[in-house]
Amino acid sequence: MLRSYLRLALFALGLLIGVQVPGFIDDYGKRVEAHRLESELGLKGFRDTARRFFKADLQALVAHYRVSDDPVMRSDAQSVGELVERSALLEQEWQAMQGPWYGQVWHLTVTADRAMLEETFAAYRYQVLLAPEAIAWGISSALLLAWSIEGLLLMLAWVFGAGQDRRARERHWR
Known part of the structure; x- marks a missing residue:
């Protein structure tokens, strides 16, 4: 649940940053x-x-x-x-x-x-402009920011083995 809220907050941050570009x-x-x-x-x-x-x-x-x-x-x-x-x-x-x-x-x-x-x-x-170009910039930058941050975190988790179960870790270390 916290992860969902963090995603939503990240998306909102990207949206607010993106709508600044046309202005x-x-x-x-x-x-x-x-x-x-x-x-x-x-x-x-x-x-x-x-x-x-x-x-x-x-x-x-x-x-x-x-x-x-x-x-x-x-x-x-x-x-x-x-x-x-x-x-x-x-x-x-x-x-x-x-x-x-x-x-x-x-x-x-x-x-x-x-x-x-x-x-x-x-x-x-x-x-916060509500012009079509500002909305497009906002949504685009929100998606880009959310995807890039989440992708980076998932990649770090994968590198450090977070999310693997015990059997998978044992199999890799034998």
Whole structure:
């Protein structure tokens, strides 16, 4: 009976962990979009200048700033260059979060921007979504967790001989 309750508790834990995945993915996507929009707003004036004088090429604008005789312009070249790089990174992150759910999960686990991932973890509030994808994630992770833990425990029990009767042990040790 205790074993059944432990299985049920393990299943519930897996379910609760699994329903967090879509919420976290959504929060990360919103964070990326907010940073991207803020970045675009910060580059708006520079984009206008690049559009007028450099055929909308921000890299050409930065290169022009770098070779300028004016020390202030040369100093600003580094700042503008960093803004352009950040904007490109945020655009890549945003594009990755526009794909299918499995692509988003892969991106978050392998190539996501670590700083934004940590920001999202720090600000994340646990939630129970009742959206179909959250339910699917919850049930899948509950089954996976329950099966893997129970399989591990059964394998350990088998290795250490738990559950064998006395006659079977005597037969193996003769």
